Amino acid sequence: MYTVEIKVMPLKELLDPQGKAVMGGLENLGLKGVEDVRIGKNITLKVNAESPEKALAIAEEASRKLLSNQVMEYFELRVL
Amino acid sequence: MYTVEIKVMPLKELLDPQGKAVMGGLENLGLKGVEDVRIGKNITLKVNAESPEKALAIAEEASRKLLSNQVMEYFELRVL
Known part of the structure; x- marks a missing residue:
């Protein structure tokens, strides 16, 4: 059994309105x-799976097909 | 300028309904x-900040005061 961590982030070229809102919140908190x-997302x-490589391949397929929207997001995988 | 990565996850003792829903989605995809x-969240x-330690302290305060709900979530910090 392997644990795979997937980081899904908004593409660097795009604005991140949720991030901007949090930034305003932090300013309001002083x-x-x-x-x-x-x-x-994390x-x-x-x-x-039989090997870390196979676990990564499954996680990569899950990320591509369901967990990320590649028009707006990129993902990074890491076996823990 | 430092980049701090904050991972906010549901406490291990709690159910994660969003995770369960995604799990169903993966099964449906075969x-x-x-x-x-x-x-x-990531x-x-x-x-x-003047040092990585000060950057971490600011990120820790942001996590505690705004970014996480410590009744249901825990957070981990890392300077990149």
Whole structure:
């Protein structure tokens, strides 16, 4: 059993309105120093596979087909 | 300028209904091998601070005060 962590983030070229809203919230709280906020998803999968490579392949397929919208997001995978 | 990555995940003791829904979606797609899915947030902050320690302290305060709900979630910080 392998744990694969998937990070799904808005493409760097795109605005991130949720991040901008959080940034406003931090300013309202009086928190200084934060210059940019970007918000995405963090997904962990427990995958039953024979090898880390196979677990990654399954996670990659899940990310492509269901977990990310590649028009607006990119994803990164990591076996923990 | 430091980049701090914040992972906000549902507490391990709690059910994650969003994760369960995605798990159903993966089964419907015919993807085999995934035994558990948990979904949280991934937030990156660009922090203007004098040292990585100060950047982490600012991100920790942001996480505690705004970015996570500690009744249901835990967070982990990492300077990239």
